[in-house]
Amino acid sequence: MQQTQTAQISAITTDVNVVVQAVLAMALGLFIVGVVGFSHISAVHNAAHDTRHANAFPCH
Template sequence: MSVQNNAATQVVSAKSASAVQSLMAVFCGLFIIGFVGFSHIEAVHNAAHDTRHANAFPCH
């Protein structure tokens, strides 16, 4: 019985770890888009300027 519980625990643990990683990726992406994409700081804006235009992300 403990083998089944360990297997079930590992599956739940793997799914929760995957969900946490996915959420962190989403939050990181939103931060990058929000901060870098709409930043009024000239150094930050210029650092990502060509990349944004290459990906058709408006910045002006």
């Protein structure tokens, strides 16, 4: 019986880790788009702009 409970706890921990990683990845993406994409510092904005063009991503 203890082995089954350990397996269930392990599966729940894995699911929580996946969700936490996904949320952090989305937060990082939003931060990059929000801060770098709308930055008033021209060097930062131009670097993001050039990166979008280098990856064939339309930006305007």
